[in-house]
Amino acid sequence: MSDGEPGSHQPASAGLERRAKVGPLAEGLRRLADTLESNQALYEPIAFEREATLLAQCFREFLCREPGLHQVSETMFRECRAAWLRAWQQSPREMERRCENLLGRLPHHVADESDLSWRLHLLVEVLAALQDPARVLALTEAPDSEGPGPRSGIHVEDRGATDALLLWGQMTTEEFLLSWARLDPDLVRRCAVLVGVSLTRPNLATKRKLHALAVRMFRNTLM
Amino acid sequence: MAAKIWAFLNFKGGVGKTTDTVNIAAILAKHPDFRGNRVLVIDQDPQCNATLWFLTRERYHIATGRNKSAYHLYEAQMRGSQVPIQDVITPVYRDPESGGGIDLVGASFDMLEQEEDPSLGGEAAKAATVIQRAIEPVRNAYDYILIDCPPGYSIFTRNALRAAQHVIVPYTADYLALEGIKWIKQLRDRFARGHGDPNAVAKIGGVIVNRYRAGFKASDAALAELRVVLDQLAGQTGERIHLFRPFIREATAVTKANNEQQALVDCEPTAVRRDFIRVAHDLVTTFRRHV
Numbered sequence: 001m002s003d004g005e006p007g008s009h010q011p012a013s014a015g016l017e018r019r020a021k022v023g024p025l026a027e028g029l030r031r032l033a034d035t036l037e038s039n040q041a042l043y044e045p046i047a048f049e050r051e052a053t054l055l056a057q058c059f060r061e062f063l064c065r066e067p068g069l070h071q072v073s074e075t076m077f078r079e080c081r082a083a084w085l086r087a088w089q090q091s092p093r094e095m096e097r098r099c100e101n102l103l104g105r106l107p108h109h110v111a112d113e114s115d116l117s118w119r120l121h122l123l124v125e126v127l128a129a130l131q132d133p134a135r136v137l138a139l140t141e142a143p144d145s146e147g148p149g150p151r152s153g154i155h156v157e158d159r160g161a162t163d164a165l166l167l168w169g170q171m172t173t174e175e176f177l178l179s180w181a182r183l184d185p186d187l188v189r190r191c192a193v194l195v196g197v198s199l200t201r202p203n204l205a206t207k208r209k210l211h212a213l214a215v216r217m218f219r220n221t222l223m
Numbered sequence: 224m225a226a227k228i229w230a231f232l233n234f235k236g237g238v239g240k241t242t243d244t245v246n247i248a249a250i251l252a253k254h255p256d257f258r259g260n261r262v263l264v265i266d267q268d269p270q271c272n273a274t275l276w277f278l279t280r281e282r283y284h285i286a287t288g289r290n291k292s293a294y295h296l297y298e299a300q301m302r303g304s305q306v307p308i309q310d311v312i313t314p315v316y317r318d319p320e321s322g323g324g325i326d327l328v329g330a331s332f333d334m335l336e337q338e339e340d341p342s343l344g345g346e347a348a349k350a351a352t353v354i355q356r357a358i359e360p361v362r363n364a365y366d367y368i369l370i371d372c373p374p375g376y377s378i379f380t381r382n383a384l385r386a387a388q389h390v391i392v393p394y395t396a397d398y399l400a401l402e403g404i405k406w407i408k409q410l411r412d413r414f415a416r417g418h419g420d421p422n423a424v425a426k427i428g429g430v431i432v433n434r435y436r437a438g439f440k441a442s443d444a445a446l447a448e449l450r451v452v453l454d455q456l457a458g459q460t461g462e463r464i465h466l467f468r469p470f471i472r473e474a475t476a477v478t479k480a481n482n483e484q485q486a487l488v489d490c491e492p493t494a495v496r497r498d499f500i501r502v503a504h505d506l507v508t509t510f511r512r513h514v
Contacts, residue, residue, distance in 0.1 A: 105509075129469050194447050213444065
């Protein structure tokens, strides 16, 4: 399975010299294929074939699209891929929404293309857009968790948090502090991420700061 | 097919209007994904930044010395006549293989004088259609016409609003740039009301975020505010205002390319170059259906 071509696998001893020529990503791809093949006994033959083909196709596409991303490690890519497929399995609509927010428009789902293949194609698009596997992992976080971190640039789409901030921005500080105990902690955390406040230990000062930033957001967005 | 016409406008200065215009134009004409496009850039800013980016200072003087600038289109209007736009076009780049290329209608510092006479010595409504009338005969000769606007509501901005189909708003993540977007909406609407036909004036097509600093909390908060404002504007107009992706990152490569009078597409591959190419894809896809 050299250079990602299913069915053309060569053992690891095939020659270090040849490996040196093809570069780190192609070598990473071959190692991935090696690993996959060494676990072949654990797979159904058809499932193995499908998996190997998709993996190779995905990485090949990745290589063609983003020559600047050769430094992405094999381990990181595998982690991304596993988290990505898991997130799609758990909440496909939410993942579709997140991808659409990020990419603007989703690539066309060809009629004879499987969901798995399409999702892996999307992974390549998203990796290329975010240019950082860590941010792709953040994108796969469960919808009910804190959501993507501040480096992703995705959370600006968090409408729930935005609406809450705009509401708090119309309250006085006293009203906001009085309502604090009744606030949903997850919502508060997402709002804090949105305006860049650290709320690991919420004290009076950080609560006031969060409110001040909510007031600023309300004022700045007045038409 | 008639060219798509986009005006790059924000009333705040320094948000990347010229950078976006020049780089998107160069990508549309030169990048392998788009090669073969014929692009016309019209510099409407008397500071002539886009003109100086495309031409050297020497070529700028030669061009303006030969009456090849938008100034002469406006001057003709003041004399009650009209100059064919072909007379003021300076070819900047040609790809003989694909047939694509970039043409420029440069600006001139002399336009600063014209700015002081909003009606150009005649009827104000007609003065606002100089560019629109000028490009009409050549619209089929181009795939894209990009207008670089000055940071203000001058006769040149009004001409861009009349000529373009869509306003593309370059934006940097700060409050004043956000105010600039609100002003565009208000002044655009006022201008459209004055004409009695809202469709006679360019619609706000979308926002390009420039100099984005990932992980910089103040930027992210400003972007959240931008999202709110865009939603409110969409609510008022009933039309979605697109937030083009990805956000274009802050990078020294842009300044370097500017100093070398090069478009990023001509420079070595960088992350910010990729951002611009992706934004160009998003722009083309978004407006593909608009005639």
